[in-house]
Amino acid sequence: MQTIWKGAVSFGLVNVPVKMFLATHDHDIPMRLLHKEYNVPIHYSRTCPKCETEVSWKDIVKGYEYEEGHFVTFDKEELEKLASESSREIKISDFVELADIDPIYYQKTYYLAPEETGKHAYTLLVKALQETSKVGIANVTIRHKSSLAAIRVIDGVLSMSTMSYGEEIRDKNQLPNLPEKQKVEKRELDMAKMLIDQLSTDFDPDQYEDAYRERLLDAIEDKVEGREVKLAPDEEVTSVLDLMDALQASLKDLKSTPSDKAAKKTAKKSNTKRKKTGA
Template sequence: MATRTIWKGAISFGLVHVPVGLHTATTESGVDFDWLDKRTMDPVGYKRINKRTGKEIDRDNIVKGVEYQDGKYVVLSADEIEQAYPRTTQTIEIDRFVDAAAVPFVFLERPYYLAPLNKGHKVYALLRDTLAKSGKIGIARVVINTKQHLAALIPAGDALVLNLLRWGDEVKSMDDLDLPAQDAKRYAPSANELKMAKMLVEDMTGEWQPEAFRDEFKHAVMSLVEKKAKAGKAKTVFEPEEEAPAYADNVIDLTELLQRSLKGRGGTRKPAAARKAAKAPAKTAKRAGRKATTTTATKPTAKKTRKAA
């Protein structure tokens, strides 16, 4: 199934830019349980309730506060929060390259596929293959929907995967855990124990086949739902019509942001040798750009009729 491009930009390292599009790499596999009134089978929604008075309050009376001590909050205005947002860019800015094994799995949060855009396939493949052969991954920063993320750029077969990472202060320390130290002699296995353990691991070793694993709870629940539906035990729920919300939609037009960032971006002047080497490809790219513009323009349905003399 084709996935929608949710972000367009470029991978940047040194003077190299790789135009890419971001695609979701995962889907939610849990079971969604909706709240229903058992007497009428009406859907039950969420309300804005004052926890002290138990009364519903208007949206206009809601402010955002941050708890800095137990029970003490600092209220921030919408403008103050807006100022704190990171500067929106369309760049996956690589900060450094590290060994792939150096980043523990506990830091991995959410993966996305990156696909090349605008004839960037060759430089995309160059970066992918370089990372794969060197055993390195790129550590980068990226802003998605006004939120800044730390991310790892990882080669995976034909693709580059952008895996969002947890920030360093979001991963708890293991210092308080009662763990056996790797060099502790009292916990060191004997040669025979280690040999048998390795034999067991080798005996259980197989190929990674993700399709062989599934959410057993979801499968059991959906099988039960299908069985009861076929038995005529399904109930009809009528969703009440809701008025459109009074507040503005905060979805950002990423295409518009990309166009604005490209128009307002001043290029860094390259050295003379680099300009000379890039002169011929630049002319070719310019001609290709004019051709692309021509082909993407809306074609008229019929030829224009000449005006009468």
Template sequence: MHTLWKGSISFGLVNVPVKMHAATESQDFKFNYLHKECQNRIRSIKKCPICDVEVDTVDLVKGYEYEKDRFVVLSEEDLASLEQPMSRSIDILDFIDLKEIDPIYYEKSYYLSPEETALKAYRLLCQAMEESGKVALARVTMRSKQHLACLRVFEQGLVMETMHYPKEIRHIDGVGEHIVLTEAEMTMARQLIDNLARPFEPEKYHDELREQMASLIKGKVTGETFKVEAPTKGRKVVDLMEALRASIALTEKEKGQLEGKTVAKTAARTKAKTTDKAEVKTNNDTDSNLEQPSDEKPKSSLTPRKRTTRRAKGA
């Protein structure tokens, strides 16, 4: 993986040198604008609408719009005075429970891999965090911007999530707080959630739109036609209770099929374990019979001699 940043994790007096790699990547298709007549790529031109001239990069300045169509210009010197010094340290501030962080705070994920000289310290931090059930809140500076970050164990390694600051989170107003729900509605809603509850299997989810786009592009390249099947429209249900009943009836069958598959898998695993145990027992019994000595004394192949008494000798 391409290394984006090198530095170290610091907590207490411990310092762990690490390398940072992007943990995710965009799968979006990127398009270019072409001239319809000759199909050559269009060049982006920076043009001032007031002066009606093309502007070079050296003639551009940065401005902040503090009111509608009113800007304050910031020079490179102004911006340089505020830049954070390049930091090579991920400073751990606190260790907290992961469940206390709402996913809305997460921004982007990065893998942190250890340098060769820090394998033991890296493994020590990973195992200690995993056993404690804690994640680390840290501060890191990248590209002249200071980030709040969360470090956690993922797939036997460390992943760092850059986070939004609280002021960057927009809050939602109370929605429908005046609505009163009946116990029957809540019971059916809970039943529907229970019917749709599944273990998390990320591999079963995929981007259907991207797959269709890939097929469309492939068809265009090879000259084939491509048609997207229109999704079937569901029956429009206005009444909430009717919608809940219809949804429960639809999911009950699916839940039963899923449970049947689960029972079959469990039975198959149990049968396999029983068979293995029986084979092991049979083998052990056979070995025992071979190894254990028999109580019956073996018969001698020699013919016993007859005793000769003194009286017989005298005769």
């Protein structure tokens, strides 16, 4: 894995030198834009509309438009100075309960591995977080972007999840058509809770698949082999007028045996493995 950042995690006077690695990777299928007539890739150029010439990266700066058509500019060195030395430190200011953080705040997760000189301090922080069941809250600057961060342990490894600041979360009151004091019948609520109970299980990310990616891989395979692409017919969407009927029908559909579910899960994993091999 490629190191994307080096710095240190600190809390109090304790300093833990670490390297940062992405904990996730993009699983999308890459598609390029082609000229339809010749099936060749389209090229992009950085062109100045004023002089109509291509601009090299060394002549490009970042700018903020403070009013229409007027900019203040910053070069790379200025932005690095603004980031300051704190950009190399993940300074934990508070420790909180994981359950207190709403998932809406999370952005991207990174693994943190210790530098050679920081193994003992790294292990100490991991053990302390595990035994207290706490999450460290810090500010971090990566590539000139500042964000809130949650420092926690995942499977014995220190991790950092970047988070949005409170001011970046949109006010829910901006949403249209939110129900106000809507009454729910007790029988409907009991049925809904029963349905939730029937669908409740332990979270296993491996049992979920990207259905669109699977269909796209099938279509790519068909096109490569010169076969006609087979598209599933659109599912007919029926409007449900009676909520109780919908709840009862949903519970009835869940009466499949555990062996059926296990067979479906095994088939899904086998199919996913086949697609990965084919890709």
